[in-house]
Amino acid sequence: MPRFSKQRLDPVEPPYDAETAAALEALGPPIALFGVLARRPERARAVHGWGSYYLSRRSAMTLRQRELVIDRTTARCGAGYEFGVHVAVFAGKVGLDSAQVASLASGGPDDPCWEDPADRAVLRAVDALYDGDDLSDELWAELVRAVGEEGAIDLLLVCGWYHAVSYVARVLRLPDEPGTKGFATTIR
Known part of the structure; x- marks a missing residue:
């Protein structure tokens, strides 16, 4: 499998404002992907709402x-x-x-x-x-x-x-x- 150049975008870093912290908590463990998505908390909430609950817990x-x-x-x-x-x-x-x-x-x-x-x-x-x-x-x-x-x-x-x-x-x-x-x- 291919090896890539360096990471292109950094995830959010603490300290988080309340909106970002809530979005990160909804997504799950603090992995880099979730940190990048939470650069815009409204995007993170949308991703969580669409894919997370039903597809991971109710499928x-x-x-x-x-x-x-x-x-x-x-x-x-x-x-x-x-x-x-x-x-x-x-x-x-x-x-x-x-x-x-x-x-x-x-x-x-x-x-x-x-x-x-x-x-x-x-x-x-x-x-x-x-x-x-x-x-x-x-x-x-x-x-x-x-x-x-x-x-x-x-x-x-x-x-x-x-x-x-x-x-x-x-x-x-x-x-x-x-x-x-x-x-x-x-x-x-």
Whole structure:
């Protein structure tokens, strides 16, 4: 995966005014991405309101399926920063082993580590969306069998949302967060 030049924009730094502090608290842990978004607290609140609550806490997909979507999307978009954050926080929680993490970064849904047909269907859908911005009728049917109709809609939203997040993280050249390894987590 590519290595980038230095970070392009600095996140807000303490001391924070009350509006910025509230926006940062709503977004979550004090990582660089959230600090950059909070340079304009109204933007941070909008991002939190659109993507955060429903897509992370109320989705019709399982937590594992959601993380497969996020990890594969950020990997395909070359956003090592966001990939590393999610792998560090969620890989263990959702039962991803090192072969699966490596496959998410640089393999494919037909790699031997993906035994569950639902995992493969989710990954195939993410790859098809990345490659062609659409799903064939056959792939749509496979996805609905794996995650249900509501889960399929949520997959589209999560995939699109993390495509946007990947643009931000990649273009801003955000360095890996402490305790994360970006794409270095995939060394076999």
